[in-house]
Amino acid sequence: MKSIEELKAIKAKMADKVAVRNTTGDTRIVVGMATCGIAAGARPVLNAFVEGVTAAGLADTVAVTQTGCIGICQYEPVVEVYTKDQEKVTYVKMTPDRAKEVIEKHIKGGEVVAEYTIGAAKI
Numbered sequence: 702m703k704s705i706e707e708l709k710a711i712k713a714k715m716a717d718k719v720a721v722r723n724t725t726g727d728t729r730i731v732v733g734m735a736t737c738g739i740a741a742g743a744r745p746v747l748n749a750f751v752e753g754v755t756a757a758g759l760a761d762t763v764a765v766t767q768t769g770c771i772g773i774c775q776y777e778p779v780v781e782v783y784t785k786d787q788e789k790v791t792y793v794k795m796t797p798d799r800a801k802e803v804i805e806k807h808i809k810g811g812e813v814v815a816e817y818t819i820g821a822a823k824i
Contacts, residue, residue: 727762727763727784728762728763728784728785729766729783730750730763730780730783731780731781732750732765733770733771734768737770738771738777738779741777742796743795745796745797746778746796746800747765749798749801750780750803753801757804757808757809759804759809773819776793776822777794778794778796779791779792779795780795786811787813790813790818791819792814793817793818793822799817803817
């Protein structure tokens with residue numbers, strides 16, 4: 702069993718990562734974390750968004766959350782981005798590298814990365 706001091710140190714170290722997920726702001730990033738999403742690699746995608754938002758200093762205005770099934774399993778990992786100025790954007794077949802690009806171009810720059818959206822997928 703860990704001591705109280707060790708547990709407090711772990712809590713302090715992880716606080717910024719947990720806080721990002723619970724922050725309410727102008728932008729919300731929702732990662733599908735149902736069984737199909739996790740099997741397709743959603744966990745590293747979620748981590749990339751949490752770490753990327755924190756590293757970019759956007760934790761006060763961008764919430765990173767998770768949800769269950771989005772309903773388009775063949776396109777997992779699926780990420781939905783909600784902003785106050787744009788309609789919802791659904792990104793499909795996401796990877797940690799794509800997540801970093803979405804943060805830079807869409808979240809910070811305001812430009813949707815069209816080639817990663819459901820509209821660009823060959824349905």
